[in-house]
Amino acid sequence: xxxxxxxxxxxxxxxxDSPVVAWAVYDGTGETRPxxxxxxxxxxxxxxxxLRDGWRLFQASQILPHPRGEEFDLAYLKYEFFFxxxxxxxx
Amino acid sequence: MSEQxxxxxxxxMARFVARGFLxxxxxxxxxxxxxxxTEVGEAAEPEPGRKVMRAFGELLGQAEIPEVAAGAxxxxxxxxxxxxxxxxxxxxxxxxxxxxxxxDPIFDHHFLHVTFPPAxxxxxxxxxxxxxxxxxxxxxxxxGFDLQIMYYPHKVTREMGGTRFxxxxxxxxxxxxxxxxxxNMRGQQHMVCEAGTLLFLHNxxxxxxxxxxxxRTRTMFKIRMNPSxxxxxxxxxxxxxxxxxxxxxxxxxxxxxxxxxxxxxxxxWFEQDTGRLEFVxxxxxxxxxxxxxxxxxxxxxxxxxxxARA
Numbered sequence: 455x456x457x458x459x460x461x462x463x464x465x466x467x468x469x470x471d472s473p474v475v476a477w478a479v480y481d482g483t484g485e486t487r488p489x490x491x492x493x494x495x496x497x498x499x500x501x502x503x504x505l506r507d508g509w510r511l512f513q514a515s516q517i518l519p520h521p522r523g524e525e526f527d528l529a530y531l532k533y534e535f536f537f538x539x540x541x542x543x544x545x
Numbered sequence: 546m547s548e549q550x551x552x553x554x555x556x557x558m559a560r561f562v563a564r565g566f567l568x569x570x571x572x573x574x575x576x577x578x579x580x581x582x583t584e585v586g587e588a589a590e591p592e593p594g595r596k597v598m599r600a601f602g603e604l605l606g607q608a609e610i611p612e613v614a615a616g617a618x619x620x621x622x623x624x625x626x627x628x629x630x631x632x633x634x635x636x637x638x639x640x641x642x643x644x645x646x647x648x649d650p651i652f653d654h655h656f657l658h659v660t661f662p663p664a665x666x667x668x669x670x671x672x673x674x675x676x677x678x679x680x681x682x683x684x685x686x687x688x689g690f691d692l693q694i695m696y697y698p699h700k701v702t703r704e705m706g707g708t709r710f711x712x713x714x715x716x717x718x719x720x721x722x723x724x725x726x727x728x729n730m731r732g733q734q735h736m737v738c739e740a741g742t743l744l745f746l747h748n749x750x751x752x753x754x755x756x757x758x759x760x761r762t763r764t765m766f767k768i769r770m771n772p773s774x775x776x777x778x779x780x781x782x783x784x785x786x787x788x789x790x791x792x793x794x795x796x797x798x799x800x801x802x803x804x805x806x807x808x809x810x811x812x813x814w815f816e817q818d819t820g821r822l823e824f825v826x827x828x829x830x831x832x833x834x835x836x837x838x839x840x841x842x843x844x845x846x847x848x849x850x851x852x853a854r855a
Contacts, residue, residue, distance in 0.1 A: 472817070474731070478762065489756065490675045490727075491675050492728065492729065493550050493729050528716065529717050531816065533816060
């Protein structure tokens, strides 16, 4: 059976080789149970480092313009990159 | 008669504006901590088939903490002699509340947060996981803020989890747990502390309960309060220095700690561009709290508001 592992990296700007500022891991194999607050050190220094380690990028956030009058409003992290690994598991 | 409040000074206020919290370790006397834990009582031992939420509900039901409707004066919320009343009457606590929320704040709500150890989850068939990171209440575009106090009546070790929070996230306008996807952020902190520690939080600060891997429950009591008057110039204003612009970018030596240096200190999770917008938003909050609508730090607003290029 094939299962998916997902890595979400939030970077310091829209470049894939910029530093990781936040991250999340979801493990479809069930071998690990990542959760909020489980690690204070990022798994990679940059998004490009994740590519070099075999993670496949499948989604990146758009770079959007700032609506007039809302230029200083901040909400969610901007530079979100989704990666995956497909893992063969025993049924 | 209780003692006079000890108001916050300007550097403490700047730290709160910049980072969204102030932490005071071990400031609540042990006698009050013990009284509070006695008033709360102990959770019943884990039983096979009994869900954690049921054990939690029983504990909430037995605790000697009053049920109070939102909107009452905070000063009338807790009976004289109760542990929380005594805590709120400590000069440091009174002063921090007055500095941050202003006089006569309004009680919003309180809650007894109890995080159960693995044995309870195993007995009840549930999963022992941390709480998703979130911002309390709902999207809040107001200029001021509500104050939240988190009280840790016993020692908290890292194994017990502790409240996780991310300094500097409080000025982001988000919708509660919509940000739950962010499992970890650079610079996140975990409340590992001595008994009697207090955390004063801006209501916007992102946080969540850590998973408890120890063999005892973890208890934290939270009180949220609303200001009843504008939160303007409520701290010890004798400590507010005159504006003193400092060199920016091209700086040859370390500069002293000032209101400006605190407001302009980045957090490890800052994005490179929006980190500068965080500075702008800190300046705006400082303008509001200080009543100085022309205040600036490191020229960020003066550059944008230059009337010559309006």
